[in-house]
Amino acid sequence: MGIYDDNLDRNPANHQPLTPLTFLSRAAQVHPDRVAIIHGSLRRTYADFYRRSRQLASALERRGVKRCETVAVMLSNTPAMLEAHHGVPMAGAVLLSINTRMDAAIVAFQLDHAEATVVIVDREFSAVMREALAMAACRPLVIDYDDPEFPADAPAQKGDLIGSLEYEALLAEGDPAYDWQMPGDEWDAISLNYTSGTTGNPKGVVYHHRGAALMGYANVIAAGLGRYPVYLWTLPMFHCNGWCFPWTLAVQAGTHVCLRWVRAKAMYAAIAEHGVTHLCGAPIVMSMLINADDSEKRAFAQGVAFNTAAAPPPQAVLAGMRDAGFEVTHLYGLTETYGPAVVNEWKPEWDGLEGPARAAQTARQGVRYPALEDLAVMDPATMAPVAADGETIGEVMFRGNIVMRGYLKNPDASAEAFRGGWFHSGDLGVMHEDGYVELKDRAKDIIISGGENISSIEVENALYLHPDVATVAVVARPDEKWGETPLAFVELKPGRSVTAEALMEHCRAHLARFKCPKEIRFAEVPRTSTGKIQKYVLRKMLE
Template sequence: MYELHFAVPMAGAVLCSLNIRHDSAMLSVLLKHSKAKLIFVDYQFLDTVRGALENMSKSGSSLPDIVLVLDEQLMSVGIDMLQNTTIDYENLVQAGDPEFEIRKPKDEWDPIALNYTSGTTSSPKGVVYSHRGAYLNSLATVLVNEMLTRPVFLWTVPMFHCNGWCFTWGIAAQGGVNVCLRNVVAKDIFSSIVEFKVTHMGGAPTVLNMIINSPDGDKKPLPGKVVAITGGAPPAPQVLFKMEEIGFAVTHGYGLTEAYGLATVCVWKPEWDALPPNERAKIKARQGVLHLGLEEVDVKDPMTMKSVPADAKTMGEVMLRGNTIMNGYLSDEKATQEAFENGWYHSGDLAVKYPDGYIQIKDRAKDIIISGGENISSIEVEDVISSHPAVLEVAVVARPDDHWGETPCAFVKLKDGCNDVTSADIIKFCRDRLPHYMAPRTVVFEDLQRTITGKAQKYILREKARAMGSLTKTSKL
C-alpha cells in the first residue's frame, strides 16, 4: 500500500484506498461508484473481493483487473480463483520499465486520490483529493508532529484513512522509515517501538486505549520520546493522562476525510505545563487551532454564518476553508454544493470556541457514531434493523465505550406478538447484513418517544445510552 501511494500517482492514475473492514456487498458498491479499473488485493482479503466481484457480475458491471499480493507460501494458490485478468504483484513490479517517465499532473488541482467517507451503501461519498492539497497537508503533518529528518513512523493509522492522514507522503519528504504491522496489537506496538526505535506513531483513541490497558507483560520501557498523534474521536482526558504517564508525548488533532485528515491541532502552550496533570489532559482533549496548511477554521451559526462568541459555551458548527479541503464529492454535485454552502466547508460537527481561539467539539450533527475511528451512519444501521420482520420502530444512537470510543446502541419497538425476539437475534441479523463493527452491541426494547413531526427524540435516547456507561470495562482507567 505504501508503494502504491507513489506508484499510482506517478503512473498518472488516481489512488482509491478501500477500508479493509468492508464486506463484499459494500465493496462492490464502492468499486462500481469509483469505476475502478484495477484492484490490488492482499491474500487475506481475497474472499471478500471475490464476493464483491460476483455481486458486480450479477448486475452486469464491468470488473476491474486483479493484482494479488501473495504470501510466499501461497504463491501457488489462488491465481486462477478469479475469472477476470489476475496478476501477481511481485511479478508486476519485476516487469516494470526502469526507464518509465513519470506522468506528472498537468494541473496541481488534478486528482491524486479518492477516499470514501464511510461505507454508506445507499449514497457513498467519494472525496476527491488534489495533488496540491495532498502536498500541503503532507508538509503540515510533518510540522504539526515536529518531524525532523529520518523519523521512524509506526503505522497504527490505517493507510486507507485519508491516505494515512497524509503521513504516507510526509514521511517520505523527511526521508523516514516506515514500520508496518499486519495486525495492530499492543504487544507488537511496544516490540516495534523498542526494536526500531520508533519516534512517531498515530491512531484513533481506540489504539491509545489498547496501549494503556495492555497486560504489564506486553509493555516495555520506551527507548526515547515517541510522539503519538490521535484523532478520529475526542479522546477521554484520562486516556491522554495515562499515555503520557507511560512515556508517550500525545498530540491531539481534529479533521475529516474532506480535509485530508488533520485540519486542526491542540498546539501546546508552555504555561499549561504548570497545571495539574488532570487539567492538562482536559486541555489537550480540545481540538485546538488550524495547522499551517489550512486557510481558516471557525465555529459559526450555520443559519446566519456569524462566528459564535468565544465564550467556551455557545455552540456552532465547525467550518473550514483552504487548499487542504477536498475538490468535491465524486459524481455528486448536489452534495458538493451543500457541503460548500456560503463559501465554507460545513463539517457537521458542533463545537464551542475558547477566548484563545481554540475549539472543542461538543456534539456531532447527523448522529454519526465514531467507533474505533470508523464513522458509522446511524441511519444505515436503522435501515437494516427496520427490515427485520419483527421490528416496528428503531432509533440508533452512540453509547460511550472505554475501548472503542463509542458503539452503536439500538432502541427497538417490536411488533405485537413478536416478544420472543431477543437482542442477540437483532445483533445477529445486523451482522449478517453489515460489517460487524457497524452492528449494534446493545439493543434495548422499549417504546420510542417522538416529536410532533414524528421523529424519534434522540437526545433522550442519548442520555439513556450515556447512563448505561461503557460496555467495555477498562479497570485500569
C-alpha cells in the same frame, strides 16, 4: 496593472505544480541508501522504494492505464500499499484505497462508482474481493498481492489467488527508470476516498496533488517530524490515505515500519527494536498500549509521539500514556479535509496545569493546521460566526487548500457541502476566546431533552472519569415526556465490575441531573476498522 504585473509571468522555470511525488524522488536522490521501509525481515532503501514505484507506474501504463483512471487497491499496511501511493499517481492515475473491513456489496459499489480499471488485492482479502467482483459491473484487471512476510501464526489466513497475475510479476513488466511525469495541473486528482457510508451509499471524496503536498509539509510541522523519523503504521493507510503520511515521511527521509495487524505485543516490539518515534491512531490503540499485559510490553529509551483523532482521550488514558513514555497530540479532521486539519497545539504555559484545568485544555480540538487557511464556528443558517465565548454552539467549518475537490459524480452533495464558500463539517462546537475550537457533538448526535441541548460527548467524558470504564457511547433514547434522554452503552475494563446504579451516581456527581443518562447498558460498543465508534449501529438497536 502595476509594475509587478508586467513581464513577470509564470513559466516552467519558476512555477511547477505541487505534488507529494517529488518528496520520494528527492529522498531517493539525497538518501538512496537510507532504509525507507521495514516489514518483518524485509528492508528497502529509498533507492529501492523509488525504483519499485516507478516500475509500478510503468507497468500500469504498459497495461493501458490512462490519466484519471482509477486503480483500486485492497491492501493492508504493507510495502505494496506504500508503492501504490506513489506508483499509481506517477502513471497519472487516481488511487482508490478500499477499507479492508468493508463487505462485498460496498466494495462492488465503490469499484463501479469509481469505474476501476485495475484492482490490486492482498490475498487476506481475496474472498471478499472475489464476491465483490462477481457483483460489480466493471471488469478490472485483477492483481494478487502475496505478502512474503505474511506470518505463519497469523490471526487471519491467506485466501486464493483470484487475479490474472501476481504483484511482483506486474512490477517485472515495468521500467525501473521510468520517466514519470508531473501532474499537468496540481488540481489533478491524486486519490479517491469513500466516506464510511453510515446512511446509504458512501460518497467518494476526491483529493488533489496540491492538497496532498501541502499536507505533507503540514504533517512535518504538526506532528513534529524531525530528521529521519521512524513511523509505525498503526493507522490504516486506507483511512484518508493514512492522513497523507505515506507521502509525508519522505520529506524528512523517514522510515516506514509496516504493521499488518495492530496488536499490543507487536507495537511494543517495533517501538523497542526499530526506535519508533511516531505513530498515529484512534483512542482504542492507546488503550491497547496502556492496558497490555506486562508480558507484552517492552522498555524503550526514546520518547514516542502519538497523534490521535476522534473524541478527546479520557484523562486516565492520557495520564497512562505519559507514564508509559508517549506524548499525545490531539488532532481533528474529516475525510473531506485529508484527515487531520485541526491540532490541539499545546502551549508551554499549560504544562503546569493539573486535574480539571488540564482536562479543559486537552478536551479542545484546537486550531487550524499550518496548511489550512481558515477555521470557524458559524451559524449554518446565517453563515455568521458565533461568539467566541466557549458557550455558543455553531457548526465547525473549514476553508482552504486541504479541503477536498468535491464528491465524485455527486454535484448536489458537493454544492451543499460547500454552501456559502465554506466546507460544512456537520460537527457542532464552540469557539473559545483564544481561537481554539472545541467539539460538542455531531449535529445528528446532539440530544434534545425537554428543549435543552445535551452534548453526548460531555456525558461520555463524565463516564470516562470512572476508573472501571473502558469505552462509552451515548445516544438519544426516545422519551414520551422529554422527547429524548441520554442512553449510555458502556464497556468495562477487563476484570472490572461496577453496577449501572453506581455509574449513575458517578454521573450525578459530575453533570447537571438533566444531562445524566436515564439508562446504562453494558455491551460491546461497535467500532469502524479505524476505531471510531459507530453510533448509528446503536441507534438502530433502539428502533
